[in-house]
Amino acid sequence: MAGAVGPEFRGARRRLIETLQANGITDLAVLRAFDMVARHAFVPTGVAHRAYEDAALPIGNGQTISQPTVHARSLQELRLTGRERVLEVGTGSGYQTALLSHLAAQVFSIERVPALLDRAREILAQLDVRNVSLLLGDGTLGWRDYAPYDGIVVGAASPDVPLPYAEQLAEGGRLVIPIGTRDEQTLCVFTKRNGALERRDVGPVRFVPLLGAHGWQS
Template sequence: MEAGAVNDRFIGQRRALLNVMQERGIHDMNVLRAFDAVHRHEFLPSSVLHRAYEDAPVPIGFGQTASQPSLQALYMQVLQLKPSDKVLEIGTGCGFQTAVLAQLADRVYSVERLRDLSVRARERLDALRVSNVALLVGDGTIGWSRYAPYDAILVAAAAPDVPGPLLDQMAEGGRMLIPVGSRDVQRLVCIRRVDGRYTEDEVTACTFVPLLGRFGWESEAPRG
């Protein structure tokens, strides 16, 4: 089947998802256009293609999920991304959010702990000719200091506290969104750096997979 035919198959579902996102408070037209331009089904495993345009997290393997689209859109709406922004993403995952960010920002630097996920994301991004994204396999809690400071930082996994290295890599006037809390329940907080000081505002309650690393959780939760 040709790619165009596959895309046509999902047009109705994609537009329905955009309507749901608007009903859930996403009103930034730049964000909505970016989500319309990047096709989520092109980044997901074939086993979950039928769920590609649900407004829900879906499994992508290795115990990880692709986040709920309306929550990803909320991240971008709150951060008020500009075309000149340099963005750090912690948690590349399948690469879908990375590709959406690439529509909104000048450069995107994305860190993924799991090499297999990063490789797959790179393959998909290259196939779609997304050229303003750099990927790194490593500890996301350390960030990517080589290209700091960043105008915006998005963390797609939950930390017990905000990692210090990520705070250090925020530009003056920079914004960071990160889920903070226990392994089971977190609050999504927006941190801003103004005059060298940090302010914090709660955005919403949320539930994410744990952010593993030196400045996050040490390991996966024990299984009973």
């Protein structure tokens, strides 16, 4: 489990949670995860003072840590109970990975940028997160070894649902993914019923492109 936020950020963290609630986040487990995970540990020291703003922040290598409301909405849409096996595509800073460690039994996370994965691995170890497995590779391929997954959450935008996700999602499981162009996307929730994916749109979002064999080409 991820370590708690230190007292120096307690007020800022509380204001962030109030913002999440004002933006429609009602899942108490998701709010509790945000209360327990130190977001400032996952951002560069130069922007640590902004860690609890409801804003995306740069983390290097042309990537960002998503706006907390976006993370929270994605996690709420997974509707986790704590017993699930979840695949995360795009470890990035490792912040959402840490949030997931409080919400699921097992988390499997894939990152394509070695420097980001190394840093995320280091921070997660410092916070004593133990129910997470990390993989360097093409996230559009999923992680077949541990499929099927009760939930899949994708932190980058794809033109369509990569076929491996449909194959690796368990019956009744949920896939949360931004779908659209490189510039504009919709956060979508797909539920697998009778082997087919049923789509529900949540709202407009903007993510970095999902690069790989089943996503955008670099």
